[in-house]
Amino acid sequence: MDGLDIIYSTVCNATFCDGGEENPYHDGIAPKKALENFVNGKHLRIGTFQNYPMSWSEKTENGSYIGRGVAFVIFEILQKKFNFTYDVVIPEGNLLHSEKTNEESLLGLLRNKKIDMAVAFVPILKNSDKMVTFSTVLDEGEWRMMLKRPKESAVGSGLLAPFDEYVWFLILVSVVLYGPCMTLLTGIRSKLMPDEERYVPLCPSVWFVYGAFIKQGTTLSPSANTTRVLFATWWLFIILLSAFYTANLTAFLTLSKFTLEVETVQDLYSKNYRWMAPEGSAVKYAVKNPEENIHFLYKSITDGRAKFLTLKYDQDYLEFVSDGAVLVQPKITLEHMMYMDYQKKTREGIPEAERCTYVLSPGVFMSMRRAFAYQHKSKLKPLFNSVIKKIIRSGIQEHISRRNLPDTKICPLDLQSKDRQLRVTDLLMTYYIMAVGMATAVAVFVGEISIRRYIFKRCCEKQKLRRNMRQVKPITIDESQPPPYESLFGKAKRGQTKKEMINGREYWVINKDNGETRLIPVRTPSALLYR
Structure with a gap:
């Protein structure tokens, strides 16, 4: 018994198989029994499109198609339950929705009744219920953006990283305004008390603020208590600011988080990035629909910055992503693309640090519910819905969609590199x-x-x-400054220096202006200090 049979038997025994007392189809209700008889032994036409790993198809030797993926795992459980056969029909253009012909899109085939049911994770678009009807919701699909991993973080220079832009703006305002405020306050004080300390002019105040900001001294010597408090306040502000900046800069250079320039849909639009998506996908329909939240991206289509491509394999999109474009796809599809690219580079012997070439944006491009699709007033919908609900509750869908992926996150945004050397951008x-x-x-x-x-x-x-x-300016003595050095020891008189022998040693005898006589030894090593 293969893995599919084990999953089927597990869900069957617990929920809805024949012989169970809780089976809703064996409670004697005639309409449900009639639906079972209607689909029993019937041959259905099933449509799907290439959307790995949720749904895809393989062509056999006789020209028919075999459905694969998570959608067909669920559908085969329904087949074993209700005993029917089916053929897989592929739209000509492998599109979800088309504005040209109905034969090239999955919803077009369903609307023209070319198929009985669409077995794929079809996004429930707005106004799409006018064309088809949907089953029970299978999941909530997330569309992400894939980018080429940049070499440098989008944070910018390391010197500006510790503080936010708003904080830098406030610091700049403080530096500009504090100097004039000091002049204003000291000027008001000098007018109220003219006999005491004069006011601090604007130019010295500005230079004091700037010098203290870069931790330099000042020639100003305030004596009034008010001026001293102003000086101490600014010094305290600089001390705390320097402490916070130094600590945050150290943390940034050692534990910095890698960021991208494009993280949300708004970044994709405002920064004029080129982006692309598959032709006929839900992304194209949502952007062109005025009722969707991402309709503002329609301008990027008219400007030529958005393209919708039709490629045979998903890996072919990676060439455009390497050239700087942004790819928009369902998250699970992008994760499989990244993992396959990682495995390919591992087999080629590329170093570990160079294998994660691509990265997913942390923000969600769009979210939509996904489900199977039927024709309007289809008898299959009420018959299959209750079974699909129990399959989804069992977790089969989520398990199968990720069974080929590792448990760890594939090429995360932050690779957690151990070495952190300063680069040119940091300085x-x-x-x-x-x-x-x-x-x-x-x-x-x-x-x-x-x-x-x-x-x-x-x-x-x-x-x-x-x-x-x-004009003869009077000599003023600033008592707040220390006295000159010469006033302490006096000045030597000219011609009053001579050599004398004292106690068997030769000295220089110097007579000062203040009457003091000093002896300096001549022939000793210590005499060199006085020359």
């Missing part, structure tokens, strides 16, 4: 800062030269210089 902002600083210095220099030569006249500068020379 790119340092080069920008250096270039901007040099350009700013040159601009300031040119501005100063221009102002002095062309705005202020030379004669005015000479007059100001003569006027300043005539």
Whole structure:
């Protein structure tokens, strides 16, 4: 007995097989019994399309098709239950929906009654119930975006990564406004108390804020308590900001998470990326339908940034993804494509770090319920629905769809590489800062030269210089500064230095202005310290 028979017998014994007391088809209800008799021994025409691993077909030697995939596993359980035969019909264009002819799409064959039932995971599109009717929902399909794995994370420069853009903006506002605020507050204080400390001018205040921001000292020496509190507040702000920045930068460089430029549908639209999907798929129908949430992507079709291709094999799409395009497919299909590509590169001996060429976006492109499809007023729907419900509840569908995939996540977004070396992009902002600083210095220099030569006249500068020379400025002593070094020890008088022998040693005898006499040894090694 193969695996399919084991699954069938397990579900059958637990739910709906003949002989069970809870079987809904053996409770004496005449309409259900009549439906069983209607389908018993009947030959059905079944349509499907290529959508690995959910449904696909294989052509035999006599030209007929054999259905494969998760959809036909469920359908074969129905076949054994209700005893019917079937033929598989493939649409000419292998499309889900077509606007041209009905023969090239699965829903078109069903609408023209060329087939009795569509055995595939058909998305339940809006307004599609006007063409066909659907069975019990099989699952909730997710469409994701596949991209070529970038070499660098989309976070940007490592120096800017620790803080969000909003935080950087607030820091910039604080640096710009705190200097004028200090001038304003100290100016108000000097007006209210003119006999005490003068106000701090704007230029020194700005330079103090900037110097403290890069952890440099200042020549300002505040004496008033108000000014000291202002200085201490800014220093405390810088200390805490530096601590947070250093800690977050260390964490980013060691445990940074890899991010993509395109993570959601809005990123795909706003960043003008090229994207593609299979021709006649649910994606094309949803984008063109004004009632769908992703209808705003229709502009990308008119702009030529979106293409819908018809390729024989799913692996053929990888060539376009390698060129920078974004592929939109169901998540389970993309996972099988990535796993097959990974296995191919493993057999070719490609190094482990280079096997995960593609990556899936974390955001969902769109979500839709999927089910089998019937003709309108089909007798098969009420007969099959209750059985399909029990099959889905048993978990067969989810198990079979992932049985060829590993238990671990295939090529995750973050490969968890152990080594983390600084790259050029991490230090790119340092080069920008250096270039901007040099350009700013040159601009300031040119501005100063221009102002002095062309705005202020030379004669005015000479007059100001003569006027300043005539005025005798009184010498003021700043008691807050330490006294000069010479005032402590005095200054040596000219011509008052001579050699003398004292206690058998030769000394320099220096007479100071303050009357002090100092002796400095001449022929000892310590004399070199005084020369």
